[in-house]
Amino acid sequence: MSEPGNIGGFRPRRYRTDGGGPDFGRMIEALRRIQDGITAADAPEGVVTEVADMLEKVAAAVEPYEVDEEGMIAGRRVDLPGRGQALIPPLEYDEWDEDHVVARCSMGRFYLGANGAAHGGVIPLVFDEVLGRLANTGRPVSRTAYLHVNFRAITPIDAPLRVTGTVVRIEGRKRFLTAALHHGDTLCADGDALFVALNPGQP
Numbered sequence: 261m262s263e264p265g266n267i268g269g270f271r272p273r274r275y276r277t278d279g280g281g282p283d284f285g286r287m288i289e290a291l292r293r294i295q296d297g298i299t300a301a302d303a304p305e306g307v308v309t310e311v312a313d314m315l316e317k318v319a320a321a322v323e324p325y326e327v328d329e330e331g332m333i334a335g336r337r338v339d340l341p342g343r344g345q346a347l348i349p350p351l352e353y354d355e356w357d358e359d360h361v362v363a364r365c366s367m368g369r370f371y372l373g374a375n376g377a378a379h380g381g382v383i384p385l386v387f388d389e390v391l392g393r394l395a396n397t398g399r400p401v402s403r404t405a406y407l408h409v410n411f412r413a414i415t416p417i418d419a420p421l422r423v424t425g426t427v428v429r430i431e432g433r434k435r436f437l438t439a440a441l442h443h444g445d446t447l448c449a450d451g452d453a454l455f456v457a458l459n460p461g462q463p
């Protein structure tokens with residue numbers, strides 16, 4: 261879906277879409293495959309050595325192009341799943357306005373905790389991402405003051421998940437939001453958060 265302007269606190273000069281440049285999305289997609297593949301693999305010694313050699317070459321290829329935060333692409337490509345940031349599970353947004361968000365995601369093996377369940381730390385990450393962007397949609401930039409998460413059932417990896425976020429109320433600088441994560445009809449997690457609008461000069 262097309263996203264409304266002023267998404268997630270991105271100032272226009274920081275907020276990028278494709279613009280016909282290098283295929284950054286393909287590179288991040290490959291990185292996600294590497295994260296999942298390496299996490300899942302029990303490869304023989306020769307393969308591990310070969311992969312380590314290749315990854316060292318990959319690191320050496322990109323390191324000369326390091327830029328400061330203002331110039332970064334990762335995290336700024338709001339047209340890509342997870343903003344082109346390999347930390348965040350790839351999120352696809354189906355509905356988005358100033359009051360609510362509905363998104364889909366699936367967490368690969370990289371996000372495994374144990375016994376088929378996603379790591380408990382990934383769920384707050386997803387909620388913070390979705391609620392942070394929602395809190396800032398059409399509003400001045402805010403930051404998370406708290407995020408309370410209830411783990412109601414395990415969140416399966418490699419399964420379709422639905423994430424919803426809602427703005428419950430706004431009191432001055434304070435924005436109260438809720439989030440839920442479902443697998444089918446099962447509520448896996450829910451949470452509530454406070455975002456506080458930044459004062460001038462606050463980082």
Ligand SMILES: CCCCCCCC(=O)SCCNC(=O)CCNC(=O)[C@H](O)C(C)(C)COP(=O)(O)OP(=O)(O)OC[C@H]1O[C@@H](n2cnc3c(N)ncnc32)[C@H](O)[C@@H]1OP(=O)(O)O
Pocket residue numbers: 267268269270388389390392393402403404405406433434454456457458459462
């Ligand atoms: C594009 C990216 C999309 C993803 C976005 C992800 C968003 C994030 O993850 S941001 C990173 C994580 N968060 C942070 O690093 C925030 C660190 N903390 C801070 O910067 C500050 O504490 C901040 C800005 C939240 C609030 O500080 P400050 O501006 O001094 O607020 P302060 O004046 O103390 O409080 C304002 C109000 O909020 C309330 N409040 C502040 N913190 C809390 C809290 N933890 N619990 C309850 N109430 C709180 C205060 O009681 C006060 O209420 P009232 O006006 O009724 O008296």
